[in-house]
Amino acid sequence: MTHRVNSATADVASLTIHWNEVGVPCIEPHDEGSRPMVNVRLVIVRGVLQLLGLAGTVVGGITWITGWRHGHGLITLGLIVYVVSFFTRNVSFRRSEGDLELSRSHQSTGEKALQHAESAVRSFRKYAARRPAAALRLATALDRQWDLLNDLGRHEEALPVAHAALETWRQVVEQNKSRREYLSRALSRVVVTLDRLNHDAQESIPYTEEAIAISRSLVAPYEERLALHRTNLAIDLRHLDRWEGALPAAEEAAAIYRRLAATDPKQLSPAAESAKFLAVTRRHLSRAAEAVEATQLWIRHERALADADPARTPGLAEALSTLGGDLRNLHLDEEALAAYLEALELCRTVDEPRAVADALPPVVHTLRTLGRHEEARPLEDELGTLRREHPPAGVHVLRIPSPDQAP
Known part of the structure; x- marks a missing residue:
């Protein structure tokens, strides 16, 4: 039996690099036109900082007038704290929690890593519900969860995660077309999981065909991925005894690999x-x-x-x-x-x-x-x-x- 080529697992490192390129800051400015989020903890933190800043400024002023030589330093510190309180307006604890859990997942292995990944997904899902622009974070966390489930052989659990990641990457691509490569990888994850669960090949074909369409739209460095998807399509069609349909896909894959191997x-x-x-x-x-x-x-x-x-x-x-x-x-x-x-x-x-x-x-x-x-x-x-x-x-x-x- 010919098995489908798994490209999803091979892409884990590149996704991790991409995540590092995005960075893990906990302060992010609001998108233009978006509404501020209401967060009780943020209000409390901001209020406490402002009170401390005001108190420090007032006490520093009084002590400076009365002759304490460090009073001006306390005034300066109070003003700094007060100004910093305004920057907490855009801090997201939910996002910080998700970043921390995802980082722990990459530092762990096995079930422990999976627990951290699941926690990161929960945090980013709540965050993305309020901030659609945060879908990239959620998609990356879902990819990590799928990778771990796949490594552990828990393919029944991996399938809904693969579908959730696919839909999330669709949202990301709607916001930024340059992310289409990752949508192609998400489609490949669904195909691989369906194959591991021995689903009918007919079920995989739409995902593979969509991945092919995306790969065609990408530039030359992604020709290898196009060849991989064309090979997978040929394999599926052969399993369905549709040899005539498999022939063009097999011919194109061979032609691409021949060119790359040169x-x-x-x-x-x-x-x-x-x-x-x-x-x-x-x-x-x-x-x-x-x-x-x-x-x-x-x-x-x-x-x-x-x-x-x-x-x-x-x-x-x-x-x-x-x-x-x-x-x-x-x-x-x-x-x-x-x-x-x-x-x-x-x-x-x-x-x-x-x-x-x-x-x-x-x-x-x-x-x-x-x-x-x-x-x-x-x-x-x-x-x-x-x-x-x-x-x-x-x-x-x-x-x-x-x-x-x-x-």
Whole structure:
């Protein structure tokens, strides 16, 4: 079964960085046209500060007149306190509490981190109800809560959180279109959670299609995300046996990854997977010649990976063997033999007898087809020896006793 690519978890670090860029100040000016919030604690704090400021100013003035040399300093302190009281007008204790809980969540792990995240969500939800501009805080806290639930495997609880985060990010994007990238990530979180809960693929498609539309509207650095969403859409459509619909998505994903891999070696692995998936899709649709083209692209990526890391050699051998099968379907036996032989030689280099045993049959069969029986015989003998010495896992040999051995 092909699993959907999870991009949501990979984005946690970038969201945290973004949060730090926003900062965690506890004083924020009101938006133009917004109504001041009524908060009893704020009124009390502001009143106490003003009383202290006035008292300090009056007492300082009196003591200064009476000759106390520090009286002028008390006057200055009283005036400062009085002026500071006016700046408490826009202080939000609710926001401060949410910031503190979210910070504690990032400093903790497991259930403890989740408790702090849930507390931050509650605080920011009350704050955002009064201040729509605070939706960004709430969205970030919800993302943190989803990440933790996902890490803990509590996907049933994560689903409503993913939906709540999605709706909150929609509000954020309405206020600031530059946040569309995070809306795309929120959509991906919903898709990932639905997949973890084994929901019908049809349910995920609208979210994936919306994420694709958003990714298309973003600039070049987000092409990788577009390719990821196109791959997810192709997977969903394939699960629904809608192979014709999956083909354009698979083709676009492969084309994007091919372009990215040309300049970024880190993209070679997903590029190889996307080319492999494209070959499978074309083969299923009986587009044999186009399947060969996709398989050759897969080989190109696997060869680059194997050059950088010999541990990837089995992947290259698999791709070459697949190419051999595609070429035989087109009755191109000579070309197929060349691919099979290269795959066989690669299997020999990794010193894996069972891999060699798997690579030998197509070589032998193709040689027989081409009438090259003398070349096929030693390979058949080698295959027989390997299968005796290294039988496939799970295969048991039944030995029938001879008549003189029978009881």
